[in-house]
Amino acid sequence: MTRDEALFEFLLRLGDNTVVLSHRVSEWIGHSPVLEEDIALANTALDLIGQTRFWLGLAGEVEGKGRTADNLAYLRDAWDYRNLLLVERPNGDFGKTMMRQFLFDAWQSLMLGKLLTSSDPRVAEIAAKASKEVAYHLERSADTIVGLGDGTEDSHNRMQAALDDLWDYTGEMFISDEVDEVLSTAGIAPNAASLKEEWEELVGRILKDATLTIPDSSYAHKGGKSGVHTEHLGFILADMQFLQRAYPGASW
Amino acid sequence: MYAQMVKTASNGVKSHDEMSDKERAFQGRIDADEKIEPKDWMPDDYRRTLIRQIGQHAHSEIVGQLPEGNWITRAPTLERKAILIAKVQDEAGHGLYLYCAAETLGVSRDELIEELLAGRMKYSSIFNYPTLNWSDMGAVGWLVDGAAIMNQVPLQRTSYGPYSRAMVRVCREESFHQRQGFAIMMKMATGVAAQKAMAQDSLNRFWYPSLMMFGPPDADSVHSEQSMAWKIKINTNDELRQKFVDQTIPQIEYLGLECPDKTITWNDEKGGYDYAQPDWNEFFDVIKGNGPCNKERLAARVKAWEDGEWVRDGLLAHAKKKAARVAAE
Ligand SMILES: [Fe+2]
Ligand SMILES: [Fe+2]
Numbered sequence: 027m028t029r030d031e032a033l034f035e036f037l038l039r040l041g042d043n044t045v046v047l048s049h050r051v052s053e054w055i056g057h058s059p060v061l062e063e064d065i066a067l068a069n070t071a072l073d074l075i076g077q078t079r080f081w082l083g084l085a086g087e088v089e090g091k092g093r094t095a096d097n098l099a100y101l102r103d104a105w106d107y108r109n110l111l112l113v114e115r116p117n118g119d120f121g122k123t124m125m126r127q128f129l130f131d132a133w134q135s136l137m138l139g140k141l142l143t144s145s146d147p148r149v150a151e152i153a154a155k156a157s158k159e160v161a162y163h164l165e166r167s168a169d170t171i172v173g174l175g176d177g178t179e180d181s182h183n184r185m186q187a188a189l190d191d192l193w194d195y196t197g198e199m200f201i202s203d204e205v206d207e208v209l210s211t212a213g214i215a216p217n218a219a220s221l222k223e224e225w226e227e228l229v230g231r232i233l234k235d236a237t238l239t240i241p242d243s244s245y246a247h248k249g250g251k252s253g254v255h256t257e258h259l260g261f262i263l264a265d266m267q268f269l270q271r272a273y274p275g276a277s278w
Numbered sequence: 279m280y281a282q283m284v285k286t287a288s289n290g291v292k293s294h295d296e297m298s299d300k301e302r303a304f305q306g307r308i309d310a311d312e313k314i315e316p317k318d319w320m321p322d323d324y325r326r327t328l329i330r331q332i333g334q335h336a337h338s339e340i341v342g343q344l345p346e347g348n349w350i351t352r353a354p355t356l357e358r359k360a361i362l363i364a365k366v367q368d369e370a371g372h373g374l375y376l377y378c379a380a381e382t383l384g385v386s387r388d389e390l391i392e393e394l395l396a397g398r399m400k401y402s403s404i405f406n407y408p409t410l411n412w413s414d415m416g417a418v419g420w421l422v423d424g425a426a427i428m429n430q431v432p433l434q435r436t437s438y439g440p441y442s443r444a445m446v447r448v449c450r451e452e453s454f455h456q457r458q459g460f461a462i463m464m465k466m467a468t469g470v471a472a473q474k475a476m477a478q479d480s481l482n483r484f485w486y487p488s489l490m491m492f493g494p495p496d497a498d499s500v501h502s503e504q505s506m507a508w509k510i511k512i513n514t515n516d517e518l519r520q521k522f523v524d525q526t527i528p529q530i531e532y533l534g535l536e537c538p539d540k541t542i543t544w545n546d547e548k549g550g551y552d553y554a555q556p557d558w559n560e561f562f563d564v565i566k567g568n569g570p571c572n573k574e575r576l577a578a579r580v581k582a583w584e585d586g587e588w589v590r591d592g593l594l595a596h597a598k599k600k601a602a603r604v605a606a607e
Contacts, residue, residue, distance in 0.1 A: 045356075052350045052359070055366055056343035057578060059586020061374055061387075064343065068367035075360045096355050120589050173596040174589065181592025262351075269354035269412055276470045278354035278412075 032208035033146070034088045035108065036215055038098070039205075039251055040137075041081030042109035045099050047130060048074030049262055050117055059120050066166065070127070073159040080152040087148075100270040104259045111250040112195040114259045118188065121174055121181065125188035128167035132228050133199045135164045136221045145213035168232045175236025182237060189233070190241050197246020199225070280338035280402045280426055282493045283565070284511075286504045287326035308509055313439035316382035324508055328438055329383050330399070331510060333390045336376035337401040339369045340394075341575050345409045346418055354412060361458055362415060368451045375447055379440040395580050403561060406569030407487050413466045413473070417480035419459015421488040421526070427452045428522050429492070432512035441510070460529070467533040481530065482538045486556035492519040494558060524550045 052071040058064045082095035113130060117123045138160055141153035174181040200222040209215040233240060249255065269278065297305065301321055307314065314320055343366050350366065353359035377387040393399040404422050409415070430452060434445045466477035493499060493515040505511035523542075530537050539554045563569065 049351060052363055055350055055363065056347035056370075057582045059582065059589040061340070061370055061377075063586075063589075064370040065367055065374070068363050068370070072360055072363050072367070075356055075363070079356050096357075099356060100354075120586065170593075174592045176599065177592025177594075177596040178588070180588050181595070184588065265351045268352050273470065273472055276473055278358055278465055278469075 027204050027208055029208055029212055029214075030088055030090075032205045033149075033214060034085055035205045036209055037081050037085035037088060037149075038106075038108040039110075041078050041085055041095070041098070042107050043113050043130070043134070044074040044081065045078040046107070046109045046259070046262060047113040047127075048072075048078065049266055050113065050115075051123070051127070053117055054120075054123065063120070070163055070166075073156075073163065077152070077156045077159070080155065084148055084152065096270075100267050104255050104263055105253040107250075107255065107259060107263075108253060109250050109255075109259075110195070110198050111247050111256055112192065112198065114250070114256055114262060115192060115195060116258060118191075119184060121184040122188040122191065124167055124170045124174070125185065125192055127163065128171045128232070129192060129196050129229065131160060131164040131167050132232075133196075133221065133225055135160045136224050136228070137216070140216040140221070144215060149214060171232055171238075172236045175233070175238045185236065186238050189238050193241040194243060194245050194247050197244070198248040198250060201246065201248055201251070203251070280342075280429070280491075281331045281334045282400070282402055282491065283499070284327065284331040284334060284505070286323070286502075287330070288323040288504050291503045291507050305507070308437045308507075311435075312437075313442060314437050315439045323504075324510075325383050327505060327508070328441065328510055329380055329385050329390075331505075332376055332380040332383070332441055332444075333385070333393070334400055334402075336373050336380060336390065337394045337399060338405065339373035339376060341401045341405045341579060342369050342422075344575055344578055345405055345407070345571075346415060348409050349412060349415050352412070353415075358415075358462075365419065365455050365458065368455065372444075372448045372451070375444040376441075379438075379444045382440045391583065395576070395583055397567070397576065400565065401575075402491060403564045403569065404487050404491050405575060406564050406572045407483065408571050410483070411476040411479060413462065413476035413480040414484070416459050416462030416466055416477070417484040419455050419457075420463050420529070421459075421481075421484050422491070423452050423455040423459060424526065425488050425491040425522055427456060428518045428525075429513075435509070435512060437509035463533055467535055477533065478535055481535050485538045486560075489519055489522070489553075489556045490558075490561045490564075492516075492522065494561070495555065498558075520550050523553045527551055 048071045051067055051074065054067045055064060055071070058067055078099065079095045082098045086093040086095060086098055110130075112126060115122075115126055117126075135157065138153045138157040141149055142157065144150040144153065171185065175185040176182070200219050202218045206215070206217045206219075210217040210220075230240065269276075292301065294302065294305075300319060304314075304320060304324075314324075346362060346366050346369075350359065350362055353362050377390060380390060381387060390399065394401065404425075409418065427449065430445050430449050434442055434449060436442045436445065463477055463480075466473045466480075468474075469477075496502070496514045496516045499515055502511055502514060506514075527537065527542060541552070541554045543552050544550075545552045564572065567573070
């Protein structure tokens with residue numbers, strides 16, 4: 027695997043995470059528990075779309091076949107998507123959506139932190155832009171996790187159920203493969219496994235404040251990073267890509 | 279217009295002689311274009327009418343998220359998706375400003391929301407129409423936000439200070455909405471055949487409902503006079519509708535689309551277009567709850583509110599615990 031091949035894969039992973047998660051989050055707009063949340067969720071979705079345009083834009087550039095961010099988002103099928111399974115999990119209730127967001131934000135903030143010093147300046151530049159947004163996402167999702175975990179009995183139980191349900195989808199973040207090896211050797215990106223300890227520390231601290239218990243399971247569902255997804259991604263893409271697929275070549 | 283057929287909480291306009299001294303002084307301030315502020319004395323009917331009007335306006339912004347929200351996950355490009363989300367987010371923000379303005383009159387946001395969800399307060403009839411193709415995202419911005427602007431620009435001069443200031447903020451964003459809507463229409467109208475067909479289909483479906491947004495013809499509007507004397511309604515329904523038609527017809531021509539009203543003709547004498555009235559029976563049906571989406575729109579809001587109860591309760595309980603812990607330290 028060449029360095030550019032590895033970088034292309036890695037950029038798809040980043041951009042596919044944000045495009046799929048923004049899609050999920052945007053499903054809430056107009057339906058959230060309180061008006062302020064409609065606005066905040068829209069904000070998160072917007073930030074993630076912005077990041078997608080950067081990551082996938084750069085991916086297309088690195089690939090060198092003239093594909094744009096839109097081409098990559100709208101014209102690849104599920105097996106070419108490289109996002110974590112976590113971000114394609116269905117929204118569930120608001121608690122589950124925020125738990126998914128928190129588990130991802132914690133990882134993304136650490137990842138971007140490392141990418142700030144990437145040896146590839148294009149990567150470092152995007153990371154610098156995105157990390158400010160993601161710091162805010164993390165602050166907000168962590169607050170919500172603590173507020174609902176340490177809220178009423180009902181909200182506590184729902185948050186615990188959300189954590190139990192999503193926990194097995196977090197391990198995939200830390201599985202390293204050839205892409206990681208090539209890029210970490212080149213100083214472009216950290217090895218996935220290297221983020222694990224810090225993530226566990228960060229997540230553990232917030233979940234403790236939230237009075238939630240980390241499930242006693244080390245099983246990790248995986249496959250997203252190499253294109254083997256859950257059944258849900260196909261439906262996300264069916265929605266998202268409908269117009270581009272139904273009217274090929276049209277300009278919007 | 280996001281506030282349609284708001285019932286003025288009084289019967290007819292009071293003459294100068296019928297007014298109490300306080301009422302006369304109040305009307306004098308309004309006539310002198312002074313702003314009424316929350317702590318100022320105001321007639322009960324003025325307060326009640328404003329609560330209805332601002333509340334209905336706020337509800338329209340909130341329910342108005344739904345028809346456009348319907349296409350967010352299917353937006354055709356990342357940029358279009360971002361613009362659409364930002365637009366819908368603005369509408370939620372408008373709802374917030376307006377609920378805040380209503381709160382200065384002594385009614386809480388939750389109380390107003392309960393009235394909406396119980397079906398006792400209305401929102402604009404336009405949001406009971408479905409969005410069936412992507413071009414509707416253009417038509418809504420162009421026509422629906424466009425019609426809303428017609429009403430909201432003059433309302434920046436309304437007599438009630440907080441409402442007027444909310445309108446100033448809202449108007450700034452609405453003109454962006456209208457422009458982005460028109461930009462989508464341009465893309466569609468100059469696109470491939472299927473896109474042109476979508477654009478025409480959108481216009482066909484949204485033309486008359488947009489005209490309905492201004493409310494029934496003046497001759498049939500019984501609630502206007504007092505509200506106009508109070509400057510919480512600035513123009514009549516027919517004035518605004520005429521302005522809207524006059525502005526929109528050249529835009530339709532520019533897009534190369536056909537107005538579904540085949541009777542449209544320029545009238546030199548009045549300096550405006552003659553146009554066909556929408557089907558007012560349909561309008562009253564929609565107002566009564568029989569529009570194509572009334573049930574779904576309200577059900578979506580009810581579901582959001584009910585499903586969200588545990589979240590609101592949980593966050594409130596946590597805030598109380600936290601405050602108690604701080605107090606105990
Ligand atoms: Fe608005
Ligand atoms: Fe708007």
